[in-house]
Amino acid sequence: MRLFQQQQRRWRSEKREETSETETLKGKFFYLRLLMLTLFAVLTLQLVRLQVFEGEAYQERAENNRLRVVPVMPSRGLIFDSKGVPLVENVPLFSVGIIPADLPREKEAQVLPQLEALTGVPAAEIAKNVEERRGSNDPFTPVIVKSGLEPEKAFALREMEQWLPGVEVIVEPVRRYGGQPLFSHILGYMGRLDTKNYEELKSKGYQMNDQMGKAGVEAQYEVVLRGVPGRREVEVNAAGREIQTLNSKPAQPGNSLVLTLDTDLQQKTAEFLQQAMGDSLNAAAMVMDVRTGKMLAMVSLPNFDDNVFTNISEEQWKALLDDPSKPLVDHCISEIYPPGSTFKQVTASGALQEGVANAGTTITSYGSITVKNEYDPNIVYVFKDWSALGTLNFYGGVAQSSDVYFYYLGGGYYEDGVQLFRGLGATKLAEYSRRFGLGAPTGIDLPGEAAGMIPDPEWKEREIGEPWTIGDTYNFSIGQGYVATTPLQMLLVTSAVANGGNVMAPRVVEAIIDANGQIVTQFKERVARQLGVSDDNLALLREGMSQAVSWGTAKNAAVSGVNVAGKTGTAEFGPDLGGGTYESHAWFTGFAPAEDPEVAVVVFLQKGNGAKNAAPVGGRILDYYFNR
C-alpha cells in the first residue's frame, strides 16, 4: 500500500505545481507523438521509393527470379544400314549435377558429403567446381558431378533431391552403337562440347553440357541428326524446382540417316581383311558401286568401340591416341600412302589417250633400265623391274605389271641423249592424275579426308628446291616417289576406269528420313569429274586388268562365275633395308564383272605384297558379293 500512500501524499503537498508540470508533460507527449509520426513517415517514404518509383525495376527482378527458360532437347536421329538395320540407339544416361545458384553456401557442408557417399566423388572436388561456376555468368547450368550413374543410385538420388538443394539428377540420352565396332569409323561418336565448341555453337541452341558428333557421320550430319531444340518457360521456386510450365515450344526430333553400307558385306570385308593383315599395323578395304558412287562396304582396321566415348577416361583416351596402329584414324580416307603399281591405271590411261601407246606398243623388259646423270655420265641410275619379263605388248605390260613398260610410257626412253621412245612426261602425268581426282579430297560425306599428293616439276622446284629429273618421272609412272593417295582415291580411279570415265562422288549416306520414316532427302549419284579419256582407250586398260586376273599378277583375285579385272600394287616405303629392298604396302584394286562393271573394290594392307596378300582379299570380297 506504500504506493498509494505516496501518491496521495504527493497530490496533497504539490498540488500547487500541478499546472506547470502538466504543461511540461503535454510538451513531452507532443514530442512522443511527433516521434511516432516521424517514424511512420520515414517508413512510408522508403516504401514510396521502393514500390512507387522503383517498382518496375523490382518487378523485373522478381520475374527474373521465378522464370527460367529450359531448353527441350530433341531426340537425336538414328542411323540405319542400307537394309534398314539400326546401327545405333538412344539410351538413357544418368548423371548427377549441381545447380550452383540453387545450392546455398551454408548448405554445402550438409549436401556435398552425401553426394560423396553416393557417387564417390570427393566433396572437396565438387565444392571447387561449384565455386568456380558460381563465379561465372551462368550459375544456373548444372555442374556435372558424375556422369554414368547406376540407375539404382540415380533413382535413390531422385528421391533425395528434395532434401539436397541444388542437386539434380539429369537424364540425358546417349548413343549406343550396335555392340560391335564394325562401323566405328563411319558412325563416329559423340562427345561433350569443349569450351571452344560452346562459344561457337551457343548461338545455335547448344547448351554447355551438350553432346555433339565428334567423328564420322555423327559429326558430318550433326545438323541433320540433332534436330531443333525446343524451349520451355518455367516457373521455379527458390530451390530451383519447377512449379509449372508457362509456355513451351516442342523440340523437333532429328532426322535419321540411311547408309549406303550393307552390314553383311561390311562384316565379310572386315573379316577377310583382318585375316590377311599379318603384321600390318593397319589396313583398309572398300567396295563401291561404280555406277552410283555408293559405298557398299568401308572398313578400316583396327577399329574401336564407339561406345567408350560416352564416358571416356583420360587414360582410355590417351591409350587410343598413343596406339601405334592408330585405331581412331580412318585409313580409308585419312592417311596417304604411295599407291605403287595400282597407279599404273593412271599412267596407262594418259599414255593411251595421248597416243604414247596403243594395244600393240611392245617394250622389252631386261629387268631394269638405266639413266646416266645429266652432268656426270659416270653416274648411272638403275631403275629396276620386279623381274626380266621380256617383250610385252600393252596387255602384257598391264597384266604383268611391268615397271619397265610403264617407265617407257611415263618417262620415255633415252640413250645418250637420243629419245628412243616418247613418254607422257611428268606434267601430263600430273594432269591425268588430277583428272582422276588424285591430289584432292574425293568429297565423300565423312570428316577428316586427306587430299593426297600429286607432284609435278613446278611443285618440286618450289617445295624441295631441286629440278625435276627423268628418274622422278619414272618413279611417278609406277606410283612411287612423291605420289601419295588414300585408298578411297585409288578406288575411285579404278571405278572411273570401270564405268567408262566418270569419277563419281562417293557417298556413305543414301537418304535422310524423318522420324516417321518418310524420305526427306534422297541423294542421287553425282559425277564429280570426267576423265576425258575415250571409252575405247579405257576398254584396252580394262582388258589389260582382266588379263592381270586371268594370267597376270592379280591371279589370286579370280572369282568363279564372274570375270574380275584388277591391278595389284606393292608400294615400297621406309628406309632401305639393305641391298635395295624395302618394306612394302600391299594394294589391290579391281572391279567386276569385267565386261559390265558393277562394283569396284580396293584393298590396302600396311605391310605385304600386292599379288600375294592384297589380291586374295579382293577376290574373296568379290566372291562374297557375287556368290553369297
Added chain:
Amino acid sequence: MYVRRLRNFDFILFLASLALVAYGVVLIYSGSLPSYESAAASLSHPVGRQIAFAVVGVVIMLLLTRMDYHLLGYGAPVLYMAAMAALVLVLVVSSAVYGSRRWIEIAGTPVQPSEISKLVLIIVMARYLTDRQEQIGQAKTFLASLGIALVPIILVFAEPDLGSAVIFVAIWLAMVIIAGARSKHILGLFASFAVAMPFVLIGLINDYQRERIATFLDPGKDPLGAGFNTLQAEIGIGSGGLFGKGLTHGTQTQLDYLRTQTTDYIFSVLGEELGFVGAVVLFALFVLLLWRGLQTATSCPDPFGRLLATGIVTFILFQVFINVGVNIRLLPVTGIPLPFISQGGSSLITLFIALGILQSIRVHKPARW
C-alpha cells in the same frame, strides 16, 4: 460502477487491435501456402494457431481490463526476478536458430521470454519511477533506473538479439523522460556512450552480427548467401508496386524466395501482395492504435498509469519501426516480430496483455479530483 467502466473501455483501441490481428491472419494464410497445402482450419496450421492465440490473448486482455492495474506495481519485483531468470535460462538451455538463442520450450511450445520481459521492464520501471518521482532528478536515481534496464539489455544482447536490446533502451529512455529525468543526465549518458561505441562494436558484437551489418550495407556482395533474405525481401516489396500482386499471388512469397515469411518477414508478404496501399492501411491501423495508447497516457492523472502507457506505446512503436525497417532495408537484419501481424504466440499474448493494461488504466483511472 460497472457501467462507468464500460464507458471508459477503449473500443477503438480494441477494434484496431482486432483489425490488425485479422490483417495478420490473412497474411499468415498467404505466407504459409508454400509450406502448408492442407486446409487452414486445423490447429496445427499457422492460421489456426494464430487465431487460437488471439482468442486466448483477448480473454487475458479482458481479465486484465477488470483488474486494477495498480496491483501490477506490487508484483513488479517478483515479475522482474522471474523474467530475468527466464532470460538467463534461454542463454543456458536453448539451441541456436539462425545463429541466435531466443526460445525455450514450455510444454512443447517454444516461448520467447524476451517478448514478455519487455512488458515486465515497463511495469518495473513504472513502479520504480513512480516510487522515486522526486528523486529522479538526481544522478543516483537516474543511474539506478538505467541499472534496472541494463540487466535485460545485456541478457538479450547476449542471445544475441540486438533488436530487442534497442527496444529495451527505447522503453527505458521514453519512460525516464516522461518521469522527469534531467536532460543533462540523458545527454551526458549519450555522450559517454558515443565515446564507448567503437569499443562496443569491436569487442561485443560477434561475427554473426558483424556479418549482418556488412550484408545490410551491401547485400549484392553475396546474393546467393547471407544477402539472400535481405535482397529477396526488398525485391518482393518493391515488385508489389502501388497495389500489389494480389493476395496469394506474390511470386516471391509463393515460390519460397522469402524466408521466415510468416514471422519476421511477414511485411514482405504484405508489401508484395497488397502493395503500397496495403502498407499504408497497416500504418494507419498502427497509428490509430498507438494514438489511442498515447491518449490513455496523457489522460491518466496517475503517474504509474501514465508511465505504463508510455512504455507500452514506445514498445509497440519501436517494434513496428524496427521490423518494417528491416524488411525495407532501412535497418540491419534483426529478428523482431511485427506486432499483432507476425505469427507467434509469445508476441501476440504479450501484446494483448499490454492492451489489457492500457484498458485497465482507462477503466480504473482515479476519479477527477
